Structure formats: structure tokens, C-alpha cells
Amino acid sequence: MEKHKIIELKGICKSYGGEKVLSDISLDIYDNEFVTMLGPSGCGKTTTLRIIAGFEHPDKGSVYFDGKDITALPPYQRHVNTVFQKYALFPHLNVYENIAFGLRVAKRPEEEIREQVKEMLRLVNLSSFEKRHVTTLSGGQQQRVAIARALINKPRVLLLDEPLGALDLKLRKDMQQELKNIRKQTGITFIYVTHDQEEALSLSDRVIVMNAGEIQQVGAPIDIYNEPVNAYVADFIGESNILDGVMLEDYKVRLAGHTFDCVDKGFEANEPVDVVIRPEDVDVVAPEKGMLTGLVTQVTFMGVHYEIIVEIDHFKWMIQTTDYVAPDSRIGIYIEPDAFHVMKKSEYSDLFGDYSSYSFEHELLSENVDEEALEE
Amino acid sequence: MKKVFSKVYLGLIFLFLYAPLIVMVLISFNSGDSTTQIEGFSLKWYREIFRDHGTLQAFRNTLVLSVLAAVLATVIGTLAAVGIHKMRSKRLRSAVMTVTNIPMMNPDIVTGISLMLLFVFAARMLNLETTLSFYTLLIAHITFCLPYVILNVLPKLRQMDKNLPEAAQDLGCTPLQSFFKVELPFIMPSVWTAMIMAFTLSFDDFVISNFTSGSSYETLTIHIYSMIKKSVKPNIYSLSTIVFFAVLVLLIVYNFTDSADDRRERAIERANLRRERRLRKERGELVEE
Structure with missing residues (x-):
């Protein structure tokens, strides 16, 4: 079945005061899906969301909703609603009136409003809170009110701008689960903005x-x-x-002075590549049994596993292992062929992936550098 | 020793500040005609004031003028504050703020004379018969109240989460509906204090009124001034006492509403700070992991 496109962005460009914030963003979002825009602050994810909501206008490009061009429509004529990071509840209204706001603006009959608000309060588990003043609520409760207020207009798409960013860790986990449930119950498309990769995944x-x-x-x-x-x-x-490697031929990649079997193909012979190996995909073995051997420089206990930093051929690897390894010991590592992910070189090559900056040794080092600089 | 000295010092300051007012209030209850010798307690000067048509008329005039000036200045000033708040260019905004603040710094006499000259000039241009009247007085009062209103409302607008009007529009409000349903209720406390402030300023103004009122419309302060020119009797003191207490009550109301509001703001700000600190701590822990 062909999925129905609900929102379509075409070639969106936006800059503020000469500084480019979005360059040529094109994107399709389908009915009934949970889409997350993930990136560090300043990557343009919030701006993209605000363009969909109608708070910002793109310099170039258009926004389509259900096949219609809505680029020029003001926010109050769009069938999307927004949940803001800092809730943006109306402080002069109580919980009930905050949630009822959208229906009151639309001049719906009082009875319908009462029914709908009750239903929304049930949906976000705040049934006994309708008379409470919003400033007396906790952060999590305020966010629930904000979600209920945005959902009561029955939007086709709900936009959420880092909605859990201001909550503490434990509450954030609970709210994530709740958001998932709400989405399942309502069947509305969610477009979610966050810088938290775990949340996104x-x-x-x-x-x-x-x-x-x-x-x-x-x-x-x-x-x-x-x-x-x-x-x-x-x-x-x-x-x-992330290591520099060379793709010798299909299914053969060479890195760290060793040739490995892998499952990637389709590169030119001897093409330089970036190779990704996830820390949990590396097995720790005895030095004589290892494909590579290295010196353990740092061990951190993380609860479920240990995170160890191993120096192999002047490159620091991060490995996650459930077995304890002593610092300063030599270990061997073993990697399955399907643990290698080979990527073409890009503008980001050599910028990421080495864990030398991760260790506290590096921090000490940089402190020394600072002191030296001061002495000069 | 040091403490005693500072207390005495403070006492002296209050004495110098309030002695004239205390003397005025005391003499307003004097039963004799003298303004230097207290002979006994009586309310006769108050009675005289309430029997004096000229004084009562001036009082009514002042009330009408001050209420109108306060309401109009508040409406115009609030709209101006909203406009200034929405300006995108920082330079333009600070330029406009400087311009609106100038009448506040200006000596009253300069403001008064310049307004009078403007009114005379305008009347000449428009071929009006009467130059100075109630209307010129009203315009003058609105003019000098405006910067105070703007200065009162603007900080409240700055406190407002900029997502608030956006949330309203997101839920279906036109920008105008959003202003009346969300923005105005939010800034309303400071709009009220601005109005009280404007009323007080208009009520006790003498210098600017004196230049812009003409002879047909006498305000209370102008009336008091003309009474002094005739003869100094305790009835001036009793009238001044009434004016003093009226203004005092308004100032207390002003401070009360303002400080209650400020207290709330401060409490919210503190709570936000606490939450931010907690979050930062949490993130710090994440980094340590």
C-alpha cells in the first residue's frame, strides 16, 4: 500500500541576518508515523519545525500539507498543532481552560468542549486536575497539559519541540513511554525535535x-x-x-595493519574508506588469540558493562565488555565480519571516532597545555 | 554606638522629609485663622472647602481630567509598548525608547512651555478662536503620562514567554485575538499599575497644567495656587491635606499591586533557576559517565 504523504518540504532555505540556518531541506512525512528530527543545537531542526507550524517563513522552497501548498498560510489556518519546549501554557487560565482554549476560539458548543476536555484529561492522566492553576503544576504535569491542549483541536500532525528537554531524567523516561502510548491511541503523525539520540532511537x-x-x-x-x-x-x-581503512576488494577491508573479512561491497579496489566498529561489537580475547592486540589505558564501570579504552596502533578504541579487564594489561580483540560498517569518505572524515579525547588523560594534557600557554 | 548614630541620622532624615507635611496636616485642623499659631482642633476649614463652589468645581475638573488622561494614556501607552516590544531591530527599539524617555527627563516647565507654544501655533494654523482649553490640557497630560505607562508595561512584556502568542495562534487565534485573549491578560497587572501611576501624575501636576489650561478650565493645583495669591488661610492647608492623602492612598495601592506582582515574578524566577541548576547537575553527571 502506498503511504499517504501528509507533509512535504521542498527545497527549504532559511537564513537569519546573512547566516544560513537551513540549506535546501527536502523531506516527506507520512500519515501516522513518529518522525524525529535529531541534531545538535543550532542544526536547524527547530527552525524546520517552526516553518511547518507557520511561525517562520522560508526564504526559498515550499511546504505542502496533504498535497496543498501552505507556505503562505498563517499558523492559525494550518491543521497542525505545537507542543513547546517550555510548555507556553496560558498563566491566567486554569488547566481546564488551557485545554479548552482551541475549542473556545473555534466557538464550539459548551457541551462538546466539556466532553472533549474530559477526554483529553483522561488521555494525559490528569483527570482530577481540571480546576488547578497551571503555575502550581510540576514540569511533567505542565507538559501533559500542553500536549492535551495541542491535541484537542484534533490536528493531523503534532509538532513537538524538545518537549521533554526541561524535565529531569527519570520523568523524561516516563513521559517518553506516555508519548508513545498517546500516539498509538490517537493515530496522529508526530514530528518530534530532540538533541537526545537515545530518545530519538x-x-x-x-x-x-x-x-x-x-x-x-x-x-x-x-x-x-x-x-x-x-x-x-x-x-x-x-x-x-571510526577508523581510516582501505577497501582492498569486495568483502575485504584493511585497517590498523590487518586485513579483515567484512560484509560490505561495491567499492573500488583500494578505495580509502571510513570504517565504523561499534564498541559492543568488539570481543575481548587473550592477546595470542586476538586479531589485534592493544594496551588497556582506562576502565570505567558502567553498571551493565565496563567501558574500556584500548590503544591499538596509536588509535584509541572504545570497547564495551561485561568481563573485567585490568588497566595497563595487554588484550587481544576479535571482530566478526558483520560488525564492520564501511562508509565512503566524506567531509566529516577524520573529525570523529577516536577516543583519545574521551579519556581523563586528555583532560590532564589539555590542562597542562593551558598552563604552559599562561606561562608564556 | 554606631547603631545609635545611624538611627538618629535616619530619624533626622525622616523629620526633614515629613515635618512640612506634618505641620500642614496639623494646621489644617486649627480652629483659628492663623497659620503659625495653633489654637484648637476644628474641622471648620474642611467644612469651608466643601462649601466653596470654586474648590469643588476645581476638584471635579481635576477628577475628570485625571481619569480621562490616565485611561487614554494607558491605552495609547500600552499599544506603544506592544509595538516597541515587537520591533525586530534592536537599534530602532533603543532609539524609540530614548525618544519616549526624553519628556520624563525634561523639566516640567520646559515641557509646559513647549506644549503651550505648540498649541498656540496649531490654533493659529487651524484658525481656532480659543487656543488653550480642556482639550489642550488633556493632550498635555496624556503626553507627559505616556512614557511612564510605556516604562511600566514594557518590562512585563519582556517577561512574557515569546511562545505564548505563538501558542495562541497555533490553536487558531488570529494575531488580534491572541493579543486580547493571551497577551493582554498577561500584562494586565502592569497595565493597572500604569494607570494608577498615570492618574497620580496627572492629579498632582501643576506646572504643565498651568501653561496649557487657559482660563476656562481650573484644576485643583491651579486653584490652590490662585488661593495662595489672594491670602494664605488654613483652608489651603486642609485642601492640600486632602490632595496629599488622596495621592498617598494611590501610591500605596500602586506599590501594593506592584510588589505583590513582583513577588510572584521573583518566586517563579527562583523556581526556574533551581530547575535549571538541577538539570545542569544532571547533565554534568552524564558527562562524568
Whole structure:
């Protein structure tokens, strides 16, 4: 079945005071999916969301909703609603009136309003709160009110701008689950903006990874994690060791002075590539049994596993292992062929993936440098 | 020792500040005609004021003028504040703020004379018979109240989350509906304080009124001034006492509404700071991991 396109962005460009924020963003969003725009602050994800909501107008390009061009429509004529990061609840109204706001503006009969608000309060588990003043609510409760207020207009698309950014860790986890449930119950398309990659992976059907006003990769969370298109995405999503390698032929990649079997193909013979190896895909073995051997420089206990930094051929790898390894010991490592992910070289090559900057040794080093600089 | 000295010092300051007012209030209850010798307690000067048509008329005039000036200045000033708040260019905004603040810094006498000259000039241009009247007085009062209104409302607008009007529009409000349903209720407390402030300023103004009122419309302050020119009797003191207490009550109301509001703002700000600190701590822990 052909999926129905609900929102379409075509060649969106936007700059503020000569500074480019979005360059040529094109994007399709389908009915009934949970899409996340993921990227560091300043990557243009919020601006993209605001363009869909109608708060910003693109310099170039158009926005389509259900096949119709809505680029010139003001926010109040669009069938999308927004949940803001800082809730933006109306402080002069109580919970009930905040949620009822959209229907009151639309001049719906009082009875319908009462019914709808009750239903929304049930949906966000705030049934006994309708008379409460919004300033007396906790952050999580305020965010629920904001979600209910945005959903009561029955939008086709709900836009969420880092809705959990101001909540603390535990509450954030609970709200993530709740958002998933709400989406399932309502069947509305969610477009979610976040800088938290874990949140993006666990919530979404599709993730859009953005950086510097450009889309880096669009795909299902598992594809983005397993098959990142470049070093930027590999580094931003999860932990990764990114090494320079050479693709000798199909299924053979050479890196760190060793030739490995892999499952990638379709590169030219002897093409230089970036190779991603996830920390959890590396097995620790005895030095004589290892494909490579290295010196353990740092061990951190993380609860479920240990995170160790191993120096192999002047490159620091991060490895996650459930077995304890002593610092300063020599270990061997073993990697399965399907653990290698080979990528073409990109503008982001050599910028990411080495864990020498990760260790506290590096921090000490940089402190020394600072002191030296001061002495001069 | 140091403490005693500072207390005495403070006492002296208050004495110098309030002695004239205390003397005025005391003499307003004097039963004799003298303004230097207290003979006994009586309300006769108050009674006289309330029997004096000229004074009562001046009082009514002042009330009408001040209410109108306060309401109009508040409406115009609030709209101006909203406009200034929405300006995108920072340079333009600070330029406009400087221009609106100038009448506040200006000595009253300069404002008064310049307004009078403007009114005379305009009347000449328009071939009007009467130059100075109630209307010129009203315009003058609105003019000098405006910067105070803007200065009162603008900070409240700055406190407003800029997502608030956006949220309203997102839920179906036109920009105008959003202003009346969301923005105006949010800034309303400071609009009220601005109005009280404007009323007080208009009520006790003498200098600017004196230049712009003409002879047909006498305000209370002008009336008091003309009474002094005739003869100084305690009835001036009792009238001044009434004016003083009226203004005092308004100032108390003003401070009360303002400080209650400020307290709330400060509490919210503190809560936000606490939350931010907690979040930062949490992120710090994440980095340490």
C-alpha cells in the first residue's frame, strides 16, 4: 500500500541576518508515523519545525500539507498543532481552560468542549486536575497539559519541540513511554525535535539526522545505527570507533595493519574508506588469540558493562565488555565480519571516532597545555 | 554606638522629609485663622472647602481630567509598548525608547512651555478662536503620562514567554485575538499599575497644567495656587491635606499591586533557576559517565 504523504518540504532555505540556518531541506512525512528530527543545537531542526507550524517563513522552497501548498498560510489556518519546549501554557487560565482554549476560539458548543476536555484529561492522566492553576503544576504535569491542549483541536500532525528537554531524567523516561502510548491511541503523525539520540532511537519510526542546516540521513532507527552514511552520523548516534581503512576488494577491508573479512561491497579496489566498529561489537580475547592486540589505558564501570579504552596502533578504541579487564594489561580483540560498517569518505572524515579525547588523560594534557600557554 | 548614630541620622532624615507635611496636616485642623499659631482642633476649614463652589468645581475638573488622561494614556501607552516590544531591530527599539524617555527627563516647565507654544501655533494654523482649553490640557497630560505607562508595561512584556502568542495562534487565534485573549491578560497587572501611576501624575501636576489650561478650565493645583495669591488661610492647608492623602492612598495601592506582582515574578524566577541548576547537575553527571 502506498503511504499517504501528509507533509512535504521542498527545497527549504532559511537564513537569519546573512547566516544560513537551513540549506535546501527536502523531506516527506507520512500519515501516522513518529518522525524525529535529531541534531545538535543550532542544526536547524527547530527552525524546520517552526516553518511547518507557520511561525517562520522560508526564504526559498515550499511546504505542502496533504498535497496543498501552505507556505503562505498563517499558523492559525494550518491543521497542525505545537507542543513547546517550555510548555507556553496560558498563566491566567486554569488547566481546564488551557485545554479548552482551541475549542473556545473555534466557538464550539459548551457541551462538546466539556466532553472533549474530559477526554483529553483522561488521555494525559490528569483527570482530577481540571480546576488547578497551571503555575502550581510540576514540569511533567505542565507538559501533559500542553500536549492535551495541542491535541484537542484534533490536528493531523503534532509538532513537538524538545518537549521533554526541561524535565529531569527519570520523568523524561516516563513521559517518553506516555508519548508513545498517546500516539498509538490517537493515530496522529508526530514530528518530534530532540538533541537526545537515545530518545530519538527509542521513540521514532523514522529518524532525520541533521547537522549545520542539512539533512545527513533519513531512516529507521536501526538502519541509522547500523548503517550510518558518514562519520558524523556514526559519531552522533551512539558510540563508535571510526577508523581510516582501505577497501582492498569486495568483502575485504584493511585497517590498523590487518586485513579483515567484512560484509560490505561495491567499492573500488583500494578505495580509502571510513570504517565504523561499534564498541559492543568488539570481543575481548587473550592477546595470542586476538586479531589485534592493544594496551588497556582506562576502565570505567558502567553498571551493565565496563567501558574500556584500548590503544591499538596509536588509535584509541572504545570497547564495551561485561568481563573485567585490568588497566595497563595487554588484550587481544576479535571482530566478526558483520560488525564492520564501511562508509565512503566524506567531509566529516577524520573529525570523529577516536577516543583519545574521551579519556581523563586528555583532560590532564589539555590542562597542562593551558598552563604552559599562561606561562608564556 | 554606631547603631545609635545611624538611627538618629535616619530619624533626622525622616523629620526633614515629613515635618512640612506634618505641620500642614496639623494646621489644617486649627480652629483659628492663623497659620503659625495653633489654637484648637476644628474641622471648620474642611467644612469651608466643601462649601466653596470654586474648590469643588476645581476638584471635579481635576477628577475628570485625571481619569480621562490616565485611561487614554494607558491605552495609547500600552499599544506603544506592544509595538516597541515587537520591533525586530534592536537599534530602532533603543532609539524609540530614548525618544519616549526624553519628556520624563525634561523639566516640567520646559515641557509646559513647549506644549503651550505648540498649541498656540496649531490654533493659529487651524484658525481656532480659543487656543488653550480642556482639550489642550488633556493632550498635555496624556503626553507627559505616556512614557511612564510605556516604562511600566514594557518590562512585563519582556517577561512574557515569546511562545505564548505563538501558542495562541497555533490553536487558531488570529494575531488580534491572541493579543486580547493571551497577551493582554498577561500584562494586565502592569497595565493597572500604569494607570494608577498615570492618574497620580496627572492629579498632582501643576506646572504643565498651568501653561496649557487657559482660563476656562481650573484644576485643583491651579486653584490652590490662585488661593495662595489672594491670602494664605488654613483652608489651603486642609485642601492640600486632602490632595496629599488622596495621592498617598494611590501610591500605596500602586506599590501594593506592584510588589505583590513582583513577588510572584521573583518566586517563579527562583523556581526556574533551581530547575535549571538541577538539570545542569544532571547533565554534568552524564558527562562524568
